[in-house]
Amino acid sequence: MSVETTSLPAPKAALSNSQLALCFVAAAVVMTVVQYLGGLPEWLHRLPEALVPNFAGWLDAIFNFVKDDLGLLVVTRTLTEGLEWLLDASGNIFFGKRRWPNIGPIPWTAMAAVAAVVGYYLGGWRLALLGGGTMVWTALIGQWEIAMQTMSVLAIAAPLAFVIGLSLGIAAWKYAWVDNVIKPVLSVLQTLPFFTYLLPAVIFFKVGPTAGAVATTIYAIPPMILMTTLGLKKVSPEVVEAGKMSGCSRFQMLRHVYLPSARTEILVGVNQVIMLCLAMVVLTAFIGMPGLGAKLLAMMGSFKLGRSFEIGVTIVLLAVMLDRMSKAWVVKQPVHFERGTPFWKRHQMLLLGIAAFVGLTLISLVAPIFAEIGRGQDFSQGKELDNLIKAFLNIEWVKATTGFLRAFLNVQVLIPFRNFMLSIPTPAFILLVAAFALALAGRKQAIYAVIFFSLVALSGWWDRAIITLYSVISAVTLAALIGLPVGIIAARSEKWSTRVLLICDTAQTFPSFVYLIPAIMLFGITDIAVIFSILIFAMVPLTRYTIEGLRTVPEEMTEAADMAGATRMQKLWSVQLPLALPTMAVGFNQAIMFAFFMVIIAAFIGTQDLGQELQRTLAGTDLGKNFVLGICVSLMALTFDLTIMKWASDKKAVLGL
Amino acid sequence: MSAEVPVISCKNVWKIFGNDPTGFLKTMTPGMSFDEIRAAGYIAGVKDVSIEVNKGEMLVIMGLSGSGKSTLVRCFSRLHDITGGTIEVEGQDIMSLAEKDLIELRRSKMGMVFQSFGLLPHRSVLENVAFPLEMRGQDKHTRRERAMEVIKLVGLEGREDYFPRELSGGQQQRVGIARSLAIEPDIWFLDEPFSALDPLIRREMQDEFLRLQQLLNKTIVFITHDFDEALRLADRIAIMKDGAVEQCDTPDQIVLDPQTEYVRKFTEDIDKARVVHAGVLADATASGEGDPVDASLTVHSMARMLVNDTRAMIPVKKGDTIIGALSRQSALDILLGTGA
Ligand SMILES: Nc1ncnc2c1ncn2[C@@H]1O[C@H](COP(=O)(O)OP(=O)(O)O)[C@@H](O)[C@H]1O
Numbered sequence: 001m002s003v004e005t006t007s008l009p010a011p012k013a014a015l016s017n018s019q020l021a022l023c024f025v026a027a028a029v030v031m032t033v034v035q036y037l038g039g040l041p042e043w044l045h046r047l048p049e050a051l052v053p054n055f056a057g058w059l060d061a062i063f064n065f066v067k068d069d070l071g072l073l074v075v076t077r078t079l080t081e082g083l084e085w086l087l088d089a090s091g092n093i094f095f096g097k098r099r100w101p102n103i104g105p106i107p108w109t110a111m112a113a114v115a116a117v118v119g120y121y122l123g124g125w126r127l128a129l130l131g132g133g134t135m136v137w138t139a140l141i142g143q144w145e146i147a148m149q150t151m152s153v154l155a156i157a158a159p160l161a162f163v164i165g166l167s168l169g170i171a172a173w174k175y176a177w178v179d180n181v182i183k184p185v186l187s188v189l190q191t192l193p194f195f196t197y198l199l200p201a202v203i204f205f206k207v208g209p210t211a212g213a214v215a216t217t218i219y220a221i222p223p224m225i226l227m228t229t230l231g232l233k234k235v236s237p238e239v240v241e242a243g244k245m246s247g248c249s250r251f252q253m254l255r256h257v258y259l260p261s262a263r264t265e266i267l268v269g270v271n272q273v274i275m276l277c278l279a280m281v282v283l284t285a286f287i288g289m290p291g292l293g294a295k296l297l298a299m300m301g302s303f304k305l306g307r308s309f310e311i312g313v314t315i316v317l318l319a320v321m322l323d324r325m326s327k328a329w330v331v332k333q334p335v336h337f338e339r340g341t342p343f344w345k346r347h348q349m350l351l352l353g354i355a356a357f358v359g360l361t362l363i364s365l366v367a368p369i370f371a372e373i374g375r376g377q378d379f380s381q382g383k384e385l386d387n388l389i390k391a392f393l394n395i396e397w398v399k400a401t402t403g404f405l406r407a408f409l410n411v412q413v414l415i416p417f418r419n420f421m422l423s424i425p426t427p428a429f430i431l432l433v434a435a436f437a438l439a440l441a442g443r444k445q446a447i448y449a450v451i452f453f454s455l456v457a458l459s460g461w462w463d464r465a466i467i468t469l470y471s472v473i474s475a476v477t478l479a480a481l482i483g484l485p486v487g488i489i490a491a492r493s494e495k496w497s498t499r500v501l502l503i504c505d506t507a508q509t510f511p512s513f514v515y516l517i518p519a520i521m522l523f524g525i526t527d528i529a530v531i532f533s534i535l536i537f538a539m540v541p542l543t544r545y546t547i548e549g550l551r552t553v554p555e556e557m558t559e560a561a562d563m564a565g566a567t568r569m570q571k572l573w574s575v576q577l578p579l580a581l582p583t584m585a586v587g588f589n590q591a592i593m594f595a596f597f598m599v600i601i602a603a604f605i606g607t608q609d610l611g612q613e614l615q616r617t618l619a620g621t622d623l624g625k626n627f628v629l630g631i632c633v634s635l636m637a638l639t640f641d642l643t644i645m646k647w648a649s650d651k652k653a654v655l656g657l
Numbered sequence: 658m659s660a661e662v663p664v665i666s667c668k669n670v671w672k673i674f675g676n677d678p679t680g681f682l683k684t685m686t687p688g689m690s691f692d693e694i695r696a697a698g699y700i701a702g703v704k705d706v707s708i709e710v711n712k713g714e715m716l717v718i719m720g721l722s723g724s725g726k727s728t729l730v731r732c733f734s735r736l737h738d739i740t741g742g743t744i745e746v747e748g749q750d751i752m753s754l755a756e757k758d759l760i761e762l763r764r765s766k767m768g769m770v771f772q773s774f775g776l777l778p779h780r781s782v783l784e785n786v787a788f789p790l791e792m793r794g795q796d797k798h799t800r801r802e803r804a805m806e807v808i809k810l811v812g813l814e815g816r817e818d819y820f821p822r823e824l825s826g827g828q829q830q831r832v833g834i835a836r837s838l839a840i841e842p843d844i845w846f847l848d849e850p851f852s853a854l855d856p857l858i859r860r861e862m863q864d865e866f867l868r869l870q871q872l873l874n875k876t877i878v879f880i881t882h883d884f885d886e887a888l889r890l891a892d893r894i895a896i897m898k899d900g901a902v903e904q905c906d907t908p909d910q911i912v913l914d915p916q917t918e919y920v921r922k923f924t925e926d927i928d929k930a931r932v933v934h935a936g937v938l939a940d941a942t943a944s945g946e947g948d949p950v951d952a953s954l955t956v957h958s959m960a961r962m963l964v965n966d967t968r969a970m971i972p973v974k975k976g977d978t979i980i981g982a983l984s985r986q987s988a989l990d991i992l993l994g995t996g997a
Pocket residue numbers: 674675700701702720721722723724725726727728729
């Protein structure tokens with residue numbers, strides 16, 4: 001049929017990617033210079049208002065159609081009733097809301113005992129101490145009720161997210177078309193700022209705990225889906241065949257073979273669900289959900305730093321406790337008992353837990369202090385801490401340092417940089433982004449970059465988008481200036497690597513909200529505080545991946561460099577860093593994603609970016625505008641994500657990693 | 658019921674991996690080699706295999722890694738759907754079975770042992786062994802009783818509450834064997850059951866396996882890539898290469914009379930004297946004098962007698978009847994390796 005074809009090398013493209021990128025940059029520079037000289041027509045500098053399509057209006061029309069005409073609202077409001085019932089019940093159990101089953105609240109001592117027993121069962125004394133200690137701290141500091149309000153929502157949202165994520169994960173694993181539909185949705189969902197989850201939740205599911213629970217659940221579903229499919233795909237083919245040969249029906253296969261064999265991945269998914277739920281449930285304070293988040297928001301708003309700090313510690317303790325316990329559950333393996341072990345010994349932990357729970361509940365009936373720590377009985381040191389912090393900030397050199405940083409960074413670096421970014425004409429900016437994508441990744445990514453940023457321009461929110469981007473870039477750059485050296489130095493010794501990695505791991509479990517506390521403490525309600533909070537948040541992945549990248553450079557390679565007589569510096573520059581770069585890029589990418597996430601939260605401090613506008617929409621019913629703003633953030637984040645991840649995987653392939 | 662029906666009978670079976678195996682098989686030129694098929698983008702896992710397994714016999718499938726042994730056996734139990742040909746199990750075409758009937762067949766007739774055991778990590782030894790019984794819905798009490806029986810049989814008594822990761826490799830494979838025997842299968846598939854084990858343990862497990870087989874007398878398809886193992890265990894050996902069966906014969910015939918160059922190469926280094934039995938050498942038309950030798954003796958075990966004896970023809974007996982006589986010279990040729 002086919003005649004032998006001699007394969008010629010494909011005709012060389014007229015311009016290589018990097019040359020083309022250079023041309024883009026040159027064009028952008030020319031355009032900017034012309035603009036500075038006043039020669040650029042205004043319509044080329046910024047898209048004229050009149051040309052901005054009414055995306056928000058169209059979206060509103062679609063929403064209204066779905067909501068009213070298709071009757072989605074009826075459906076969701078019905079769902080709301082069921083969910084409300086669940087939340088009421090868990091509210092009653094956790095903090096004594098006056099609803100069915102009217103048995104709560106559980107005494108704090110009983111909760112603390114159960115937490116300690118569960119901790120002991122999962123991970124020995126240390127986790128017992130962590131579990132019991134967290135509960136005791138929360139009660140004694142006088143935050144029991146708000147903490148339990150948060151936990152009561154978590155107790156509903158996390159299982160819901162687990163069940164939905166697991167089912168969708170199974171479906172995606174079983175049916176290719178489900179997988180094809182879910183994948184792109186997931187990648188958008190993961191870059192969508194969390195404010196975008198909130199408003200639809202409010203509109204469709206009522207303000208308060210219900211909407212909070214819905215937003216929390218949806219936010220936590222994606223990793224559960226991913227981990228489920230991952231785990232199911234990894235089940236060893238021999239185990240599957242053994243199941244089939246044992247005569248399993250399809251359902252039996254799933255129930256008795258696949259799911260138990262994917263236990264590890266599924267439990268890792270559970271860990272992520274719990275952590276994301278906690279992070280989100282704190283943030284739902286923005287739509288009026290009571291609990292730790294709301295209290296923190298209020299305290300920070302009125303600049304009560306002492307109380308904010310105490311709440312921050314509670315949130316962090318809860319996060320660490322939940323994280324450690326669920327991770328201990330992941331690695332917990334079944335162990336057999338010797339023949340003839342009596343019943344009570346086999347179930348000693350369960351019995352102990354029940355006994356402590358019942359005992360303390362009974363005691364609390366006669367001694368109320370065991371049930372609840374009343375107003376004025378707690379040990380909160382809010383005022384004293386406030387004074388302490390203020391005194392600290394007033395120490396001469398501290399004041400001088402923060403004052404200098406504020407003045408220097410703001411006046412000399414940040415504001416000029418922001419003004420510069422704002423001065424670039426829109427088309428020139430898009431060209432620059434395209435050049436960036438082209439040089440790092442390739443034409444496909446460059447085309448995406450152009451489309452995505454053009455959409456941002458068309459949205460009519462260009463200036464605010466640029467300010468958002470400016471915050472992200474400044475914070476990530478500063479984070480890199482600190483995080484990279486820290487990572488490089490830590491990576492030099494095994495001991496320090498483990499220590500710093502442990503810190504990073506722990507810091508990563510903190511709900512993002514608490515990062516605002518030190519920022520506000522140090523810098524007050526200023527632009528610098530925004531940058532600072534993003535900076536510490538983004539530094540975590542940067543440091544972490546730098547260490548991981550450097551530590552995984554193969555031993556032979558560094559030894560070869562040693563034998564070649566390289567100095568430590570030479571070895572670092574010419575062997576270790578190039579090999580670690582792809583991994584570090586992943587960290588960089590994560591830092592940017594984190595920064596986009598944080599910049600929106602930081603809007604609370606007061607910014608002029610998209611986050612600010614987004615937060616404003618929460619007060620109203622501007623669903624269309626809310627979505628447009630959210631998608632703008634998502635599009636910018638996606639551009640970086642696509643480009644950097646492509647670059648990292650290309651580099652990895654080239655290096656044969 | 659006729660005793661003649663083989664337990665498994667497969668005719669011109671093909672199993673091709675690739676995008677559109679059925680379409681490819683229909684349009685491909687007959688007689689294409691394995692490499693030609695691969696050049697077309699397909700892999701011939703099983704290539705035109707016709708073979709029968711008789712009741713109560715142990716067929717060993719032999720071949721290098723990647724020669725299609727596992728694939729062939731997975732076709733027997735329909736873990737793979739075949740691309741062409743027919744496979745009948747006890748006269749029933751298994752490709753025509755509905756899912757329900759297939760599950761029923763596996764639940765009642767087939768057991769399989771895997772190279773890396775395929776145990777369920779979250780279940781104890783007892784629960785693993787009872788698993789097939791649980792799947793077919795037996796109540797807890799009976800399945801526990803039966804599971805304990807087979808656990809005793811494979812020598813794991815006292816370990817029934819252990820979890821797989823608490824056991825050594827050999828013990829794990831005993832669990833795998835016990836599980837495959839729990840339903841009292843008629844047909845027993847073993848896919849390189851001892852390959853993952855240390856040589857010493859492997860030997861021990863082979864002895865154990867022979868003991869079990871004597872006890873149970875099942876129809877067995879046993880896969881190995883180890884020729885010594887094959888020779889120790891087999892009633893018949895099928896040698897595979899590139900998905901095709903090169904030769905299927907008794908061990909004696911394979912070493913005495915290799916049909917292809919590949920098989921000859923394979924058997925070159927084998928000590929034939931340890932494989933060939935007196936019964937095979939016996940010429941039914943000939944007769945000899947004096948004390949007969951037993952048909953089940955190998956040439957190797959008759960060595961001293963062969964060298965010292967002076968008779969030209971030695972009678973061979975099977976049980977109490979004389980089945981013929983063997984030529985001492987040809988036996989000595991095998992022993993001394995001067996057959997040519
Ligand atoms: N599911 C599969 N998909 C594609 N190719 C396969 C599959 N299973 C086996 N093969 C191929 O079929 C050939 C025979 O494999 P296998 O039967 O496992 O060999 P053996 O058990 O003799 O080592 C090999 O080339 C293998 O790569």
